Amino acid sequence: MNCVRLAIAAALIFSSFPVPGFSEESGPSLSLDDLGFKEDQTRGNAELQNQLHRRSRMLKTHQILGLATAVPLIATVMTAPEYESATPGGVNSETKTHRALGVTAGAMYLTTASFAFFAPEGEGVKRNKGLTKVHKALAWIHFPAMIAAPILGYQAYKQADRGESVHGAAKHHKEVAGLAAGTYTAAMLVMVFNF
């Protein structure tokens, strides 16, 4: 019986001692360490933040240039001359306008693409998920088309300048350029509504 009394007395005494994680003055306290996260989840990474900032800046520039490139690209399509048959006297001013717009669109396109191509990859998030995947996939179509279209266009230009009817691969310039413009516009619209 004495032992029981002793045990109860000791329990009462010890119950007044501080409990780990508790503070008598401010009550129970908790910290991130108590929640069981790994150290790499809770530790900040300034270098990664800078990398993400660089990525965002470059992709923002890519976005703005991409929207701007759409203007000469559409204008190039709209000023496309018809060369179904031989044109006596060679090319005219309409063709020259189309060519100038095409060169402008091409240069802007490549500049736009370079900002996306050289933007740092992000860490910590699963890559290529969502409509961004579609945007990147469309590049596999409009990028080669944008390379091929001016080449075919130049061939067509030379043939027309010689007074020949456009023939061979050059006669597909219109379709290839249309494919480039169409998929480019689709890629742009996907990101506008996927913001």
Added chain:
Amino acid sequence: MRRFFLFAFLLVGAVGLRAGGWVLDSSTLTYRVTHRLHKVEGTSHGARGKGLCDGSGCRFLVAAPVNTFDSGDSNRDLHMIETTRGAQFPMVKVSVNLAAVPAGEAFTADLSIEFAGKSHRYASVPFRVADRSAGLRFTGQIPLRLTDFSVPAPSLLGMAVKDDVPVDVEMSWSQKP
């Protein structure tokens, strides 16, 4: 030997009775961003939390890694992490003090939130208790705003997203044995 075990049992019991512990079993946190062209939601199930109760009240701490929020698009999620300084401040922390464990169908709580390297307090945020059969499950909405944490509002075509980014909360807590 029997006396020793009785003594030890009473000693541990006396200490243990002082502390009531809660652990977060599961959670769904969903932020909603509104732009003129469309709305975006990002959801995280990666929060962890603990609660401690004693005679002076209850304190709860919930934290979630910023990179666990998934909006369905990896590029958008990376941009979100960059905008919210999520690489430098990878955790969003919510601290709550309550006088006692909620007993009714609804309760309000003052939330102290650390996010994007800043702190902000939201007073009297209402929550609704959904279920008590296995612990405590409740839902609510935190009226978070980007300006409260100095987060620059993303924009597209010259139009910025709305400052209000409410966070829907659904949590299930259980008492520690």
